Amino acid sequence: MARSSADDVELRRACEAAIDGGGGKQKVVLCIRVAKSRGVWGKAGKLGRQQMAKPRVLALTTKSKGQRTKAFLRVLKYSTGGILEPAKIYKLKHLSKVEVIQNDPSGCTFMLGFDNLRMQSVAPPQWTMRNKDDRNRILMCILNMCKEILGGIPKVVGIDIVEMALWAKENTPAKTSQVATKDGPATSVMTENDSQITVERDLVSQAEEEDMEALLGTYVMGIGEAEAFSKRLKRELLALEAANVHALLESEPIVEEVLQGLEAASICVEDMDEWLGIFNVKLRHMREDIESIESRNNKLELQSVSNKVLIEELDKLLERLQIPSEFEAALTGGSFDEANMIKNIEACEWLTGAIKNIEVPNLEPCYAKLRAVKEKRAEFVLLKCTFVRRASEFLRNYFPSLIDFMINDKSYFSQRGQLKRPDHADLRYKCRIYARLLQHIKSLDKNCLGPLRKAYCHSLNLLLRREAREFSNELRASTKVSKSSTVWLEGPPGSSQTTNSADSSSASEAYSRMLTVFIPLLVDESSFFAHFMCFEVSALAPSESFGSNKFGSDGTETNLAAHTGSDVKHKNNSNELEILNECLRELLDGIQEDFYSVVDWACKIDSLCCISMHGITDRYLSTQKADVAGFVRVLLDDLETRVSMLFSRFVDDACYQIEKYEKNVRQMGVLPYIPRFATLATRMEQYIQGQSRDLVDQAYTKIVSIMFVTLERVAQVEPKYADIVLLENYAAFQHSLYDLANVVPTLAKFYHQASESYEQACLRHINMVIYIHFEKLFQFARRIEELMFTIAPEEIPFQIGMSKMELRKTLKSSLSGLDKTVSAMYRKLQKNLTAEELLPSLWEKCKKEFLDKYGSFLKLVAKIYPNETVSSVAEMRELLSTM
Known part of the structure; x- marks a missing residue:
């Protein structure tokens, strides 16, 4: 028997290389050469001609993925170079039927049916093997894999199960097969006999076995030996074969007639196929002619459409390149009077649009390189330069002329006896006429705005400084004030300190009026300038951006362009913001001097005006937090600093x-x-x-602290009278500030401090007076207290100088003539006291302190000398009340 291709090792290696490049991801279980042909479906198939069989290779493969194993049927074909390459792949889990074709007498042709094929109307391919052994081998392998991996077998049609089982028993070479277990795919070695027995057991059901046994039973009834039964079967077989031969010989004329009909039909079909071939060649030539005609026709149509579109594009391009005569006249030599501004603006708008229209974003890149476009672009640029130069020269002369006209007219400024609020409404109206012109100048040539801004700032700065100077001079001249000659906290005690209060308030009102008139004016001018001169800054530079700006020592603004860095919009407009700050500095620089002069003038009249001026400045600063004019906020900050400095100088004085x-x-x-x-x-x-409030509280703190320190130092000049000086002055401080301390927290704090110091001074002075007049009595009590630290109380009367006799002598000398002693003590308190109103309260404090000390003395006597009789505290209080 010829060697099967399933045992060809080289074929297996070629299959493995073709399937996954030899990577080993899929394992080839069986590969075998077959011939592929397309079957026919009943009577609808072609007669007399079958498709040519094609060589193929069928490969059964498995792929392990975790604990699961998948089985595939792969179809491989030969390429031009004789190399195997994948053609199709089928999953065995979709295999539904295995059918052996009955039309093939050899029985080597079979068909595999899959239930997932999309084109069910097309006949599935038929596979033809070299012999029945190869057919049985691949079919048995397919059925075994379906059983082992998928757990079931497909439907088998046209094949004898018994025949396959017998074949499997005869072909029992050992082979290695892969089965799926619970722990994953495992490889085991088994014989084909075992496999076929398994297949036979699986392919023949129990019912079929019973039918076969019943059939066989009919033949063995009455037969005693197997040899006799075999002879009987041979005789029956010979009879059947003879009957078949006889039937064939009888049907020979019919077969010949059928063969002749088939031959005639085959000749007709061949003739028809020849005619169809001729017609096919003619139709192919006709189709080529039609395609050539259609191609030429399409080219002509495309050329016609392209020419039409080209003409339209050229018309549009010419329209862009043409300059209207009225616009050309306005751009090159037109007047800039108010009556002609509408025409000039229209010309600017046309020129701006025309320049944009011939640029690459708005014009096709292919047109941008045309000579006509380049020449026209150069002409537009020249036209733009000419117009921008003429407009800039006009505006540079126009702004100074407006300002000069206003400066030369004295009616615009304050005059003697008449304060005039600056009014720039007419100036702004005349400037707004050219606002759109400035916008177009910026769009045409941004660099031309710099000189125009400087010219506007320089001219308006002269007007603002003149207005501020005239207003400040007339404001001071019209305010009825006289300079205060009184110096606070200095001079004779009876000098008046309340002069010029009305004049001082008028000076503060003059400062307030100066701010009321000019701060809104400067804010409006800064905002108008930013809009008018086309600055692109977010919210026109909020005032927080100018928080660190200050004026220099010469009065000029420094570091106006300060950025917070937290706002993205400010970062994007940083260059514009710096330019705007620089222009505002030029616009308003120098005007601060007139504000300083008003502050200095009011401070010379009365330094206390600094308080009200500080409050006025704070109020304006709080309203300017979201303002657009950084210079104005810097001006207010500097005014506040100057007022604070002047007031600090007054406090220092x-x-x-x-x-x-x-x-x-x-x-x-x-x-x-x-x-x-x-x-x-x-x-x-x-x-x-x-x-x-903070400014005044700081002044209170500084002045009162110096007052208390100085008072302590003055009192120590003569220590003998130190307590009297302290208690009189602290009492005067409390008396004079009683009302204010109830409403001013800072003064209330110093009021309580003075009260404590007063009580301490009173206590020291009273103790001094008491010890002078009752020295022996309290010295005896002090000795008792000292001895109690070292010896027992009952032993103290036995000490030298501490006997009961000594106690009686001390009481007699101290308490005899008590009325005279108390009168002397009262006179002692009255002697050096200049504030007589303090004497009653001081005397009451003195009696209370004496009674407290006397009560302590009695407690010591009762403890040390229990049997001695001494006047009680109540008797002593009654005695003092009668004096």
């Missing part, structure tokens, strides 16, 4: 005047700056406006 009292040799009674400070604080509270 007041502190210096207080410190001068320390140089006097002796100071008795209430120091003069105590009541004067109360008057000063009252005036300062009258001037507080807006947010100036």
Whole structure:
């Protein structure tokens, strides 16, 4: 028997290389050569001609994925170079039927039916093997894989199960097969006999076995030996073969007639096929002629359409390149008067659009290289330069002429006896006429805006400074004030400190009026300038951007362009913002001097005006937080700094005047700056406006701290009278600031501090007076207290100088003539006290302190000398009340 291709090792290697390149992802279980042909479906098939069989290779493969194993049927074909390459792949889980074709007498042709094929109307391919052994081998392999991997077998048609089982028993070479287990695919070695027995058991059901046994039983009934049965079967077989031969010989004429009919039909079909071939050649030539005609026709139509579109595009291009005569006249030599501005604006708009239309984004790139377009672009650029030069020259002369006209007319400014608020409405109206012209100039040539902005800033700066100077001079001249000659916290005690209060308020009102008139004007001018001169800044530069700006020592603004860095829009417009800040500096620089002069003038009239001016400035600063004009906020910040500096200078002078009292040799009674400070604080509270509370509180803290320090130093000049000086001055401080301390928290704090110092001074002075007049009595009590630390209380009377006799002597010397002693003590309190109104309360404190000390003395006597009789505290209180 010829060697099967299923045992060809080279074929297996070629299949593995063709399937996955030899990577080993899929394992080839069986590969065998077959012939592929397309079957026919009943009577609808072609007569007399079958398709030619094609060589193919069928390969059964498995692929393991985790614990699962998949089975495939692969069809491979030969390429031009004789190399195997994949053609088709089928999944065995979709195999539904295995059918052996009955039309093939050899029985080597079979068909595989899959239930997932899309084209069910097309006959599936038929596979023809070299012999029945190859057919049985591949079919048995397919059925075994379906059973082992998929758990079931497809439908088998046209093949004898018994025949396959017998064949499997005869072909029992050992082979290696792969089966699926619960733990994954496993390879095991088994014989084909085992496999075929399994297949036979699977392919023949129990019912079929019973039918076969019944059939066989009919033949063995009455037969005793197998040999006799075999002879009988041979005789029957010979009879059947003889009957078949006889039937064939009888049907020979019919067969010959059928063969003749088939031959005639075959000749007709061959003739028809020849005629169809001729017609096919003629039709092919006709189709080529038609395609050639259609191609030429399409080219002509395309050329016609292209020519039409080209003409339209050229018309559009010419329309873009043509310059209207009226616009050309306006751009090259037109007037810039107000009556002609509409025509000039229209010409600018046309020129801007024309330049954009011949640029690459709006014009096809192929047109941009045309000579006509390049020449026209150069002509447009020349036209743009000419117009921008003429318009810039006109505006550079127009802005100074407007300002010069206003400066030369004195009626625009404040005059003697008449304050005039600056009015720029007419100026802005005349400027707005050319606002759109400036926008077009910027779009045509952005660099031309720089000189125009400088010319506008320089001219308007002269007007604003002139208006501020005239208004400031007339404001000071018209305010009825006289310079205050009174120096606070200095001078004789009886000098008046309340002069010029009305004049001081008028000076503050003059400063407020200066801000009311000019701050909104400067804000409006800054905003108008930013819009008019086409600055592209977000929200026109919020005031936070100028938080760090300051004026230099010469009064000019420095570092106006400060950026927070937190706003993305500010970063995008940083260059525009810097240019705007620089222009605003040129626009408003120098005007701050007139504000400074008003501040200095009001401060010379009365330094307390700084308080109200500080509050006014704070109020304007709080309303300018979201303002667009950075220079105005810087101006207000600097004014506030200047006012604070002047007021600090006034506070320093007041502190210096207080410190001068320390140089006097002796100071008795209430120091003069105590009541004067109360008057000063009252005036300062009258001037507080807006947010100036902190400024005044800082001044209170500094002045009162110096007052208390100086008072302590003055009191120490003569220690003998130190407590009297302290208690009188602290009492005067409390008395003079009682009302203000109830409403001013800062003064309330110092009021409580003075009250504590007063109580301490009173206590020290009273103790001194008491010890002077009752020295022996309290020295005896002090010795008792000292001895109690070292010895027992009952032993103290036995110490030297501490006997009961000594106690009686001490009581007699101290308490005899008590009325005289108390009168002397009262006179001692009255002797050096200049503030008589303090004596009653001081005397009451003195009696209370004496009774407290006397009560402590009695407790010691009762503990050490229990049997001694001494006047009680109640008797002593009653005695003192009668004196």
